[in-house]
Amino acid sequence: MKKIQLLPLTVLLLCTLSCENPKPKFKTGDDPHIDSxxxxIKANQKVQFDEIDRKLEAHxxxxxxxxxxxxxxxxxxISQMQESNVVSQIKKLERIDxxxxxxxxxxxxxxYLNSSSAKxxxxxxxxxxxxxxHSYTEASEKRNSFLISEN
Structure with missing residues (x-):
C-alpha cells in the first residue's frame, strides 16, 4: 500500500522540479535557422530605418x-494701342508664400511703371x-511661351 501512495508524491515532486527550472526551447547560436x-529581421529593420532617415532628410x-x-x-x-507682355526674370526662392x-x-x-516705355x-x-x-526647366518653358512667338 505504501508504494501506491509514494507514486503520486513522486510524480508531484518531479513536476514541481521541472516547472521551477524551465529550459528554453531554442538558444541563439544553437540553431542556424533561427540565427538566419x-x-x-535586423537587416530589414536597418533598411526601414535608413528609408525613414532618407525621407526625413529630404523633407x-x-x-x-x-x-x-x-x-x-x-x-x-503712334496713335494705335498695342498690347504686349512684360515678363520678369525667373527668381529662385526657398519659400514662396x-x-x-x-x-x-x-x-x-x-x-514697368517707372520704365521709359510705360512713360x-x-x-x-x-x-x-x-x-x-518646382523646377527651373518648367519655369523657363512657360516664360519663353510668352516671350517667343513663332510667326
Whole structure:
C-alpha cells in the first residue's frame, strides 16, 4: 500500500522540479535557422530605418521654387494701342508664400511703371499673373511661351 501512495508524491515532486527550472526551447547560436531569421529581421529593420532617415532628410531640406511675373500691358504707339507682355526674370526662392509673391509682383509692377516705355507710350497694366514652378526647366518653358512667338 505504501508504494501506491509514494507514486503520486513522486510524480508531484518531479513536476514541481521541472516547472521551477524551465529550459528554453531554442538558444541563439544553437540553431542556424533561427540565427538566419534574426539576421534577416535586423537587416530589414536597418533598411526601414535608413528609408525613414532618407525621407526625413529630404523633407528637412528646403525645396527650391521658381517664380516669374507676367504683365499684360497696353501702350499707345503712334496713335494705335498695342498690347504686349512684360515678363520678369525667373527668381529662385526657398519659400514662396502670398507675402513673397505680393512683394515680387509689386516690384515688377513698379519697374514697368517707372520704365521709359510705360512713360513715353502711356502704358497701362491690364492683367498681372504670377507663375510658380518646382523646377527651373518648367519655369523657363512657360516664360519663353510668352516671350517667343513663332510667326
Amino acid at each position: 531569421m534574426m539576421a534577416k 528637412s531640406k528646403p525645396q527650391m521654387q521658381y517664380l516669374f511675373v507676367k504683365l499684360s500691358v497696353i501702350e499707345n504707339r 502670398d507675402e513673397v509673391k505680393a512683394r515680387i509682383e509689386d516690384q515688377v509692377v513698379g519697374e 513715353v507710350y502711356q502704358g497701362r497694366i491690364t492683367k498681372k499673373e504670377t507663375f510658380v514652378f
